[in-house]
Amino acid sequence: MRMKTELNISDMHLDVLKEIGNIGAAHAATSLSELLQRKIDMHVPKVALVSFDDMFELAGGSENVVVGIFLRIEGDLSGSMFFVLPIDSANRFIRRLIGNPQFDFLTPESIDEIGVSAMQELGNILSGSYLSALSDFTGLKIFPTVPSLSVDMVGAIVSFGLIEVSHYSDEVIVIDTKIVEEEENDKSVDGHFFLLPDPPSYITIFKSLGVM
């Protein structure tokens, strides 16, 4: 199948995707707040058509080391989803969840199975709440795969989710939501949710919402 890479994406289309990001992230932030017993805020999502290199910049640059959780979306929609956390934030979340102050994703000796499972479970809960909101909103059936975890460079992790898109284009529609944990003193940006629909799914989403 050949597909035009320029899909005539209008501002209205991007607004629809922004709304999807809003609803999904609101649910995910609520789940995260409950899990961590902390106030978690989310920013109004950024939706844009960007180059692959710019996509890495959104997550702190290609070489930036992060904890990344990746899963594929299947069903009526297909695409990739990432939850990307700076090492410090991931460590803080996991130490709190499992009560082990020594846990550190960058020191292999300190990593125990429970911490890794907890991180995967965190990814499961967040993506599950994000995607069920998306499914309710669009009426589309969406099945997430089991999340997979990697501690590595942003480029190495996120490029895996761009493989499908790269068959069609050198640009990707990214729905990026920042998750922020409110601390006593300052607000630190804790993570990003990236939803990257495969290009054939753009039309499916727009049709399901009556904008195409």
Place this chain on the structure above:
Amino acid sequence: MEMVKTVVRVGIADMNIVREPDTIRTSGLGSCVGVVLYDERRKIAGMVHVMLPDSSLGKGDSINVAKFADTGVYSLMEQLKAEGVRPMSLKAKIAGGSQMFQFGSGDTVRIGPRNVEAVKKELARLSIPLVAEDTGGSNGRTIEFDPAIGTLQVRTVNAGTMVI
């Protein structure tokens, strides 16, 4: 005049050329493969950061030659030829092609190893000897090539740094 070293950056699905004393670098290789073609005597090198094995996989209106192993390696050789390099004097070093995650669907299954195989096939077709590689595994890599001495530095997060 003293020569100032600069680092030429290559993005994803991108290529570039460098001469001594500058170096050339691409970061965050996962399943992608970084291919360096260089001429030891003339101290010139090119690097391409390929994402997919074969240009026949492209479904878009136009193709970016640097994105695919077959067209990427070939175009890089052509660019070096345009700089006066004889293809006979070229050698290759490659790194990348990891399996970052243990699952995939459709074309993403084994994408890293398939990229490596496709690069090697194209190098063989063009009779460019592959003199060193650091490929496979499940690590991300950042690589930097120095055309003055013909070395490729490979940096990883979990498996240290090496020079090939």
